[in-house]
Amino acid sequence: MNNKTMLQRSLLTTGITLALGLSFGLSQSALAESTTSDLEIKAGLAQAYSMDCGESALDFGVTTLVLGDRAGSTTILVEPTLTGGAPDVDGVTTGVTAGSASAGKCILSGSSAKKNDEITVTYGDDVTLTGEDGLSDIGKPDDDLGGLTVGDFDAGNPKLDADGGVEFRIGGTLTIPATVAKKHLGGYSGTITVTADDS
Numbered sequence: 001m002n003n004k005t006m007l008q009r010s011l012l013t014t015g016i017t018l019a020l021g022l023s024f025g026l027s028q029s030a031l032a033e034s035t036t037s038d039l040e041i042k043a044g045l046a047q048a049y050s051m052d053c054g055e056s057a058l059d060f061g062v063t064t065l066v067l068g069d070r071a072g073s074t075t076i077l078v079e080p081t082l083t084g085g086a087p088d089v090d091g092v093t094t095g096v097t098a099g100s101a102s103a104g105k106c107i108l109s110g111s112s113a114k115k116n117d118e119i120t121v122t123y124g125d126d127v128t129l130t131g132e133d134g135l136s137d138i139g140k141p142d143d144d145l146g147g148l149t150v151g152d153f154d155a156g157n158p159k160l161d162a163d164g165g166v167e168f169r170i171g172g173t174l175t176i177p178a179t180v181a182k183k184h185l186g187g188y189s190g191t192i193t194v195t196a197d198d199s
Helices: 003-031
Strands: 050-056 074-078 088-091 104-109 120-123 149-154 166-176 194-197
Touching (some): 104 194
Antiparallel strands (some): 050 104, 074 166, 149 166
């Protein structure tokens, strides 16, 4: 093989190598592409399941009665539908006049249950009332009347609206013991824990 032939082969080999390298480089450049698109983002806020019973108290009003031993207790019944007016009086009723009374109000919201689903309302133990100043425009009693209790709480059958809420009222029964002295006269209050279950 003479020098001219070797030179031609060398040039041919070099030319092939350069051609392949250039071709490979073009292929890599063609694969390195990019594109864009918009992704929609969403977020929501909703009220948590909650209840507020602080807007309107269960109010038995001011009851006037004969002092001393009355030979039996008196009960004052406030129905959940009562929003002002005279409640029902039972037991010893002689000399007893009930004042204007009203059921308490609770507002529930944020339920995920269906519209018209019924809410189950439960309560803590019966409440013994204690003297408090400034209630019903009368002062605090000189001595608390023992056995002045409220029980038999009743909310009727509240049902959810389309927004997962409901406003309902709670009634109950006040029991006034047989013996009431002058020192017991005055305003009384207490609280009851209310639980609402939508399941």
